Amino acid sequence: MKTSKKLFSKITKPLALLLLVSLGCERDISDEAVQATFSTNQFVFSDSFSAGLEYYPFADSKFEAFSVDTEVKYQGTASMRFDVPNEGDRNGAYAGAIFRDDNGGRDLSKYDALTFWAKASKAATINDIGFGQDFGQNKFQVSKRALRLTTNWVKYTIPIPDASKLKQEKGMFWYAEGPENGDGYSFWIDELKFEKLGTIAQPRPSILNGDNISVNTFIGVNINIADLNQTFNLGTGEDISISSAPGYFVFTSSNPSVASVSETGVVEVLSSGNTVITATLGGVEAKGSLTINSIGSFVFAPTPTRDPNNVVSIFSDHYTNTPVDFFNGYWQPYQTTQSADFSIQGDNFLNYTNFNFVGIQFANPTLNLTDKPNLHFNMYIPNSVPSNFDFLVTVVDFGPDRVNGGTDDTRQQLFVRKSPSIVSDSWITVEFSLAAMQNKSNVGLIIFENINFSLLRNFYLDNIYFYKN
Template identity: 40%
Template sequence: MKKINLKYSIFFPVLGLLFAVLISCERGFSDDIDLATFPNTAEIFTDTPVGLTDAFFISFDPAGGANTSGFGTDTNEAYEGSTSIRIDVPAPNDPEGGFIGGIFKDRGEGRDLTGYDALTFWAKGSTTATVGLFGFGTDFIDNKYAVALTDTQLSTDWKKYVIPIPDPSKLVQEKGMFIFSAGTQSTNGAGFTFWIDEIRFENLGTLGQPRPAILGGQDQTGQANIDTSVTLMNLSQTFNLANGQDVTVSATPAYFDFATSNPFVASVTDTGVVTVEGPGEIDPETGMVDNTAVITATLAGVEAAGSLTISSTNIDVISIFSDVFANVPVDNYNGFYLDGFQTTLGGAIDEGGNNIIDYTLLNFVAIEFYGRDGSGVQPIDATDMTHLHIDIRPNETVEASDFFRIEIFNNFTQGSQLAGTFTISGSELLSNDWTGFDIPLSSFSGLTSKDALGAMIFVSDATIANISLDNIYFYSEN
């Protein structure tokens, strides 16, 4: 399991910890007071929208490329009854927008969905295409309890789809009834049509084996400075359906209950934001400072897979590529040139909720950050940085004679001056597994200046043809 070292550039204060005393009180409600309740209507669309206004559909913003003309009803296709929702997915170059999507919103007071455990619907496609997003809980206001099922494969016959509710007890007044978004990534740019019918919430009673997860189910480690914050990502809930199939949905932090093992080091909010609060306390038994906190979560009382072990430290960082903190602007992660000689393919991709850089047919490729083609990106001043961190995973068997070379260029716009090189041998890498490297910048042969770094080039001359990279950043240990 890959572990990520998180490093941030926040000044380490010399002030001590501030403690806040929270005083709570309880007030009872009179037995004569009735708490507000909301409709528990299950149906969203049968032959018509149920409990919704005629303007129940709200499209994504056309300014962002959404097509608003492909949504309607169809009296020639229906799973039950006489009418279904028809959605015409546009081609990417459609002048009215290259994708289609939006939400069905309860414009009234909202619904009590605590008595249901899933959203279900029937769908079919004009072809076996993939719809990027189905879900609920998005109301275009706070989207507090949004849930998403991604990359749903359609059949050309009607099929029932189930989207589990991670924790129904949370949905006492929900207005986001349904969401979808579709493009033509799975059809190579060819537009297609799909139909949806019988959209409703149900109490199936057959969902089992709940398996919530944070951070994609990974146990990650990090180091961060006081007052640094990072948001927990890749939150999900998995259930086993009655047919034995597992269904995993992404879920917002509001479904989870987060906890910290050491509030003197790090706190975590109910929205999943982890903040390093202080250097920790002295352990009376060892006399050593405990500067580590473990962030965990539960969902509906079930412990979530994945955790963040974070240590309070004092490190400055300039991040080129990482999921867990802000990256500096770059021109690209796949700078290709020299047609006919360069063979490398690939770039930044999503792998199970974790963004990585994936290269195939690698002989050489660049990450550029000097303002290529007038982008306005500025070179990096790494004068105060002492190390380069990079995680490397060869996606093939590695021989000891293989190599992976990193070249850093300074003053890239002034003659492409090579600033330094560092070579990692095949014996230092693990086949099909991650290895983290913390390379002193002094180890880059020829590096004499770091004030205007403009490019980082990776070279293997095809000795390692397929490789993944992650967590690329410069840092300084004060």
Template identity: 35%
Template structure:
């Protein structure tokens, strides 16, 4: 209750003073709906309406406070002592999962969700609802967790159903301890979640060895201020150089909240934000944060989250297209001395993908003067995987690749051997990355085909090459044509 004042008539003139609230006594017309304490603090009790009045001594105070209490959104339980009705666990691709309901360890009730982190690979999956639900009435996901060892879990979040993640939000590096602790993940913009089935997800790798962690009392809640306040959205401050017709995306979408007075940063999917281009004739951006370059010039992409301006901006510089006019040089190494990943000159071995799901690049098949090539655009890093049939290059002496770029300033090549167990992260992996730029030997050049003829001895940390499974190329967010990728002797 506020606005306390008393008016007296003194010498024929009204005089108003503002006494402390403690001088007054308060009453509620219906304490089943709302109560009021001696300090004037009103507490909502149940749905309905009540009137708060006051007295100073035996004199009724003018004015009153009408309190209307509406029914809040009931909490949605995802996991209590078991999966809630309609909720099931879905494995993430490639995960090694041992996820069980544990009746010997729990925060409250009778059970928790037990997750075993493997010594190699990773554990990960989603708690998925059988049909999308409206979650717009909540502002956070609350859960309790503990671990067998004090470790930061890579990812805990929601908005991922193991297939789609348009409204994904994640808390990275969540520090768990051996004591049951409550954790809160704010929802970046709950108004977006009108049809969501990815209720909760996790992913954790073997960086800290094998261990166990538990989750309990996972639920959607409405907390409000002061528990959750001071949202500060942000996008990455970057410059993207694109040719006309090229595509780009906004990166680094996140939001920092004060949660119980402590700053907490959430990685929020681009779909939560709205975007604007300072010059839409140069480039536009859609609701997913994906853009297209339309004409030569420069534009600045900015963003908002739930009406709040995001820090950061993406500057897009658009130039005319530049493509090679001639094909890559035709290889001359005899086919019997070659293991080819990609070349019209040889029979190629099986390559699972030229752009892995975890990379940041776009790739399409192209033809240059009648010769096939791979065209990478927006190349930050691309994973070329042949894990289903690793290559034994132990009898080979060199790695070869032809590249053509109009705009890259740095180009890196990494080879990864999975070792005899054939598994990533199994403990016997080896790898080495080489960097090519204006000062390297050979120096990186633009506007002409460049042949990278690299002795295996240059890959000094690649201790083995009998189970090569990955080739990773890294560019400076650039356009790169690739041809004639092979090992030879």
């Protein structure tokens, strides 16, 4: 039997504006003001959309990925069906959308979880699924990453980190999922609703993945507190961790005169000195902290002076940059390098920490550098240069197949040895020619690497570009 489906889409409705004009004597409205209340409707989808719910697909997603299925359901008469496209589908690269309450939002403060039943056409893992995304501030967004589905109906629970925050929440549900091994598939969700389970316990919030991190930084730097999570026990013995928006946390700086921290978790360094950033969630202290060691005023990298027509820029605020796939490929299992990139007064800098090696890839498209066969970058080493400093730069051409690691790759290397010109707390300019590189028409990768047991662990980069003389 053919599955019967109905496609839902957003229909824009005219908005009526009501202008209230008050005439007569003045009075203090606070005496009679009544706090606005919002719907406590727990249902998102149960056989149909709940009142006020609208469907908004993400940009570049497959619009038709969502439908209502009257044949496959857990109970009742219908379920939500999601068709993840195959790789290369011209109608959309992935499936993803938000389901938003457009009646002003809902009061979800009496619930402790979003629950639903789900199954898939094959065993699969949804990239992201949750609630709190509304195409606005997304102040209370929650994501359960890597949700594993089976071919049988299973009930899933996504806890609310702190329900007292959700007095007027519009983001009822969202998801994002791409093809698995190039192939699309279908999954179904039914009885999607908020519940008060009463079994969710043992909250264990964390910031920075629970690590205690210390950074040396400068006045004017803004640092985002990232990797915010909340972990609960579901009462079944199972722990579940969810990615939680900064809005759920209360951040504190031990020395606000050195660095302040906003309610969205943005640290602004104000003066020289030291401070520790910590957080709580629902009154529970979060594991992890950020120690700020502010050195003082920052010295900016030299301003490039080359003609933009003679430059192909990878990373610089002074040129138009070519598309970059990543500035840190996180090549596992051997890479230890992390990124702590920052900006000062609108100028952006790459910051590599715990460094052993790292790659910057720009393969979509690769670059033809036949007429720009030189590499330039500025490097800053804070504190001190290791006595055994030994730094290797490798530029890789992917060859005609434009694939990294193929049989037609070529590369050229520059060894940057310890010398009087390699100094700390000052910008170093590094330039070298690619003239000896056999092929330069499909360049797609720059690799920076510690060699010979060099102990370089932290440095900044700026103004990475290729040029012609």
